[in-house]
Amino acid sequence: MASPFRVGFGTDSHQFLPGQRHGLVSRLGGVPLGFSVQANSDGDVICHALCDALTGAIGERDLSSYADQLCAQGRTDSQEYVRHAYGLVKAAGYQVANVSIVFEGKKPFLTRVRDQIRQNLAALLEVSPEAVGLSAKTGEGLDDIGRGYGFKASTTVLLVHASS
Numbered sequence: 227m228a229s230p231f232r233v234g235f236g237t238d239s240h241q242f243l244p245g246q247r248h249g250l251v252s253r254l255g256g257v258p259l260g261f262s263v264q265a266n267s268d269g270d271v272i273c274h275a276l277c278d279a280l281t282g283a284i285g286e287r288d289l290s291s292y293a294d295q296l297c298a299q300g301r302t303d304s305q306e307y308v309r310h311a312y313g314l315v316k317a318a319g320y321q322v323a324n325v326s327i328v329f330e331g332k333k334p335f336l337t338r339v340r341d342q343i344r345q346n347l348a349a350l351l352e353v354s355p356e357a358v359g360l361s362a363k364t365g366e367g368l369d370d371i372g373r374g375y376g377f378k379a380s381t382t383v384l385l386v387h388a389s390s
Contacts, residue, residue: 228319232385234283238274239371239378240265254379255327255343255360256305256350259334263376266297272327272343273304275381279325280311283385284318308350320385322351326359331377336362 240252240263252263255272263269277289293307315322325347329336336343340360348355365372 228387228389230387231323232283232320234279234281234383234385235381236275236278236280236282236289236383237378237380238271238278238289239376240269240271241370241376242374253304254329254334254336254339256303256308256346257339257342259339261334267293267302267307268304270304271377271379272329272347272381273308275327275379276325276347276383277304277307277311279381279383280308280315280322280385283383284315284320286311286314286318305346305350308347312351315385316388319388321388322353322357323384323386324353324357324359325351325384326382328361328363328380329377330363330365330371330379332364332367332372332374333377336360 243262243264252259252261253268253270274289281288289307292310296306344355344358344360347358367373371378
């Protein structure tokens with residue numbers, strides 16, 4: 227019998243490109259933010275961390291096992307990666323109960339897009355926005371993230387078996 231619930235954890239980080247614009251518009255939680263990071267895709271650390279949390283909870287391989295191939299096909303929108311990971315979750319017989327996300331970076335400030343990110347992720351995961359927690363920290367200048375050289379996200383997800 228399948229476990230009634232599963233917990234997954236994921237994390238991702240990307241470095242800002244110094245003084246230049248990249249061809250891709252960077253996103254967070256699927257929301258375009260108009261700055262550039264070093265990444266093959268759109269550098270969406272929230273979506274990337276979420277993918278690893280989703281697939282990790284069901285014992286599947288991590289994001290790089292499918293994202294590199296999608297990038298090579300020109301598919302750089304990380305929301306597609308979340309759709310893929312969530313498809314694996316549903317195929318395993320689970321659904322998302324809730325998600326908790328911690329974003330860390332000196333920039334950008336998420337205040338103006340926080341609700342938009344939560345709504346976007348809720349739609350991708352077929353949950354209400356109240357099931358998506360999002361907090362932001364600055365890093366207090368303690369490491370390269372806190373000094374503004376990039377950003378990172380950590381995500382925890384709780385899955386429940388669809389028959390529960």
